Amino acid sequence: MRDPPEDNPHQRRQQALGRLGEDLLDVLVLGGGIVGSGVARDAAMRGLRVGLVEQSDFASGTSSRSSHLLHGGLRYLAQGYLRLVHEASMEKRVIHRIAPHLADPLAFVFPTRPGWAWAKWKLSVGVRLYDLLCGRRNLGASSTLGRREVYDLLPGLTRNDITGAVRYYDGLTNDARLVIDTIRSAASHGAIVANYCGFLDAELQGGLWRCRARDDVAGNEIEIRARQVVNATGPWSDRIPHSHTRLRLTKGVHLVIDRRRLPIPDAVVLTEGSRILFAIPWGERVILGTTDTDYDGPMESPSCDDDDIDYILDVLAVAFPEAGISRADVIGFWAGLRPLVADRHGNPSDISRRHEITMGEPGWWDVTGGKLTTYRLMAEQTVDQVVRALGRQSPPCRTAEEPLLPAAETEGLSAVIPPPVTERAVKHYCHNEWARHLHDVMIRRTYWHHYRADRQEIAPSVAGWMAEALGWDPATTAAELATYIAAVREETLRFAMTHPTKLQTDH
Ligand SMILES: Cc1cc2nc3c(=O)[nH]c(=O)nc-3n(C[C@H](O)[C@H](O)[C@H](O)COP(=O)(O)OP(=O)(O)OC[C@H]3O[C@@H](n4cnc5c(N)ncnc54)[C@H](O)[C@@H]3O)c2cc1C
Numbered sequence: 001m002r003d004p005p006e007d008n009p010h011q012r013r014q015q016a017l018g019r020l021g022e023d024l025l026d027v028l029v030l031g032g033g034i035v036g037s038g039v040a041r042d043a044a045m046r047g048l049r050v051g052l053v054e055q056s057d058f059a060s061g062t063s064s065r066s067s068h069l070l071h072g073g074l075r076y077l078a079q080g081y082l083r084l085v086h087e088a089s090m091e092k093r094v095i096h097r098i099a100p101h102l103a104d105p106l107a108f109v110f111p112t113r114p115g116w117a118w119a120k121w122k123l124s125v126g127v128r129l130y131d132l133l134c135g136r137r138n139l140g141a142s143s144t145l146g147r148r149e150v151y152d153l154l155p156g157l158t159r160n161d162i163t164g165a166v167r168y169y170d171g172l173t174n175d176a177r178l179v180i181d182t183i184r185s186a187a188s189h190g191a192i193v194a195n196y197c198g199f200l201d202a203e204l205q206g207g208l209w210r211c212r213a214r215d216d217v218a219g220n221e222i223e224i225r226a227r228q229v230v231n232a233t234g235p236w237s238d239r240i241p242h243s244h245t246r247l248r249l250t251k252g253v254h255l256v257i258d259r260r261r262l263p264i265p266d267a268v269v270l271t272e273g274s275r276i277l278f279a280i281p282w283g284e285r286v287i288l289g290t291t292d293t294d295y296d297g298p299m300e301s302p303s304c305d306d307d308d309i310d311y312i313l314d315v316l317a318v319a320f321p322e323a324g325i326s327r328a329d330v331i332g333f334w335a336g337l338r339p340l341v342a343d344r345h346g347n348p349s350d351i352s353r354r355h356e357i358t359m360g361e362p363g364w365w366d367v368t369g370g371k372l373t374t375y376r377l378m379a380e381q382t383v384d385q386v387v388r389a390l391g392r393q394s395p396p397c398r399t400a401e402e403p404l405l406p407a408a409e410t411e412g413l414s415a416v417i418p419p420p421v422t423e424r425a426v427k428h429y430c431h432n433e434w435a436r437h438l439h440d441v442m443i444r445r446t447y448w449h450h451y452r453a454d455r456q457e458i459a460p461s462v463a464g465w466m467a468e469a470l471g472w473d474p475a476t477t478a479a480e481l482a483t484y485i486a487a488v489r490e491e492t493l494r495f496a497m498t499h500p501t502k503l504q505t506d507h
Contacts (some may be wrong), residue, residue, distance in 0.1 A: 025192075025226050029043075038375040040186040046397065057178040058180060062336045064175055067457050071088065090373060101415055141171065142168040179414070179444075197213050212476075230382060235299060235337040253309070254288065257330060261286075302335040365385065365386065419446060428444040430469035437480060437483075
């Protein structure tokens with residue numbers, strides 16, 4: 001390694017790890033997904049001394065593998081989970097208020113057919129109720145469309161049986177950016193945060209949790225003392241020592257295609273039996289998904305199998321038969337694990353997305369379930385309990401009012417649609433957002449990996465800028481690039497995707 005520049009990210013990391021080892025924390029948060037970062041932000045804003053450790057990169061778990069929706073969940077309404085839908089709908093609006101750069105209103109067209117589970121009259125009533133459950137002010141007003149209007153809007157939609165549609169609103173977000181910006185906010189309020197630092201074990205001694213964590217960069221262990229511990233490790237949470245939680249994991253896969261192949265102005269609801277999938281416009285791309293199947297495989301990088309791809313493409317082919325979308329059109333994919341509160345029975349899609357906050361041992365909290373959309377509420381409820389357990393008087397929760405970050409700090413760097421590739425952005429991610437590896441920038445900070453068909457071509461420039469920011473020597477730079485390119489090649493070969501140079505983006 002070359003000597004990195006002064007006041008560099010390495011020094012700041014060492015300082016953070018040093019403070020984690022020295023300070024007595026009020027609360028240590030395990031897991032840097034959306035729930036852990038939300039808890040850290042809220043606790044820091046209420047004046048608690050907070051630490052957060054993440055075993056890999058921030059947002060590398062489920063929180064960078066969602067459908068990118070801020071939603072109450074129309075289908076949960078059909079399942080009768082009114083309270084859940086109300087909570088999530090209100091939170092959708094909160095995120096739109098505190099982080100408008102990460103919450104674009106998005107219309108969904110839900111086509112209807114005769115004699116079918118989702119009858120048009122039921123859906124018309126449903127979407128009106130959906131608007132009401134947002135406190136009467138959804139991100140846009142729902143409406144009903146006639147058959148003609150549907151085909152004007154979606155010319156490629158199957159001619160088979162469509163009677164009309166309902167159109168309703170949810171929000172499109174950028175899940176990984178929501179995590180990173182939340183962590184940045186937490187840090188700006190005093191939270192000490194470290195990625196690539198995994199929790200190993202803990203012991204309760206004299207009312208204090210003595211926790212061991214491993215600093216993967218330095219390759220050593222540190223001890224962190226905390227009065228309270230919040231286990232927010234999502235799909236990992238029932239594998240953490242002292243956890244009292246039980247999960248049922250289900251896998252969801254998304255595919256990304258070029259929007260020119262499916263030029264939809266709004267998101268489209270696709271149905272398969274009683275299941276719902278989405279085609280979601282995402283800038284120059286369309287996100288297709290998702291699947292929902294029980295999962296017991298390895299936790300790191302769950303795979304996207306042939307069956308998953310075929311299932312999604314088959315459902316799409318029924319709705320848009322003339323588009324002829326095939327595997328060759330897939331330019332990206334991701335697979336994530338839902339950390340559902342255990343319910344061994346029934347269809348994965350029918351399990352409630354409720355959340356649970358439990359104290360299994362004195363000062364040890366497990367926070368599980370929920371959704372990206374409800375993370376702030378989960379964090380507020382968790383921190384309320386932590387504050388009570390600490391016996392503190394703390395100011396009330398302000399996370400629903402205070403902007404996530406000042407607008408000037410997000411411009412050109414954090415948005416729903418991936419930003420253009422620039423040196424300034426890449427260096428910012430290294431200096432201010434804890435990016436350590438090429439894939440941290442290509443995936444979590446920017447989504448260029450899933451969005452840009454020329455990801456392989458831009459990677460050397462990105463690696464070069466990271467090398468300058470982080471003081472990588474030529475061998476480190478080459479190794480980072482080789483690891484990344486090998487991963488891209490493996491994906492390309494495995495799924496017979498379009499050759500990356502075939503499609504060009506306009507940035
Ligand atoms: C396919 C799919 C689609 C979804 N779509 C949506 C959607 O559109 N809208 C919505 O609202 N919700 C959606 N969800 C749900 C939402 O994504 C999840 O509820 C949410 O991201 C879970 O966040 P989390 O912080 O609990 O878990 P994670 O994001 O997985 O975070 C847990 C973190 O803990 C870390 N960790 C694990 N072990 C340790 C350890 N020992 N030490 C330190 N760190 C550790 C992991 O590395 C990970 O980063 C979707 C989920 C899936 C799977």
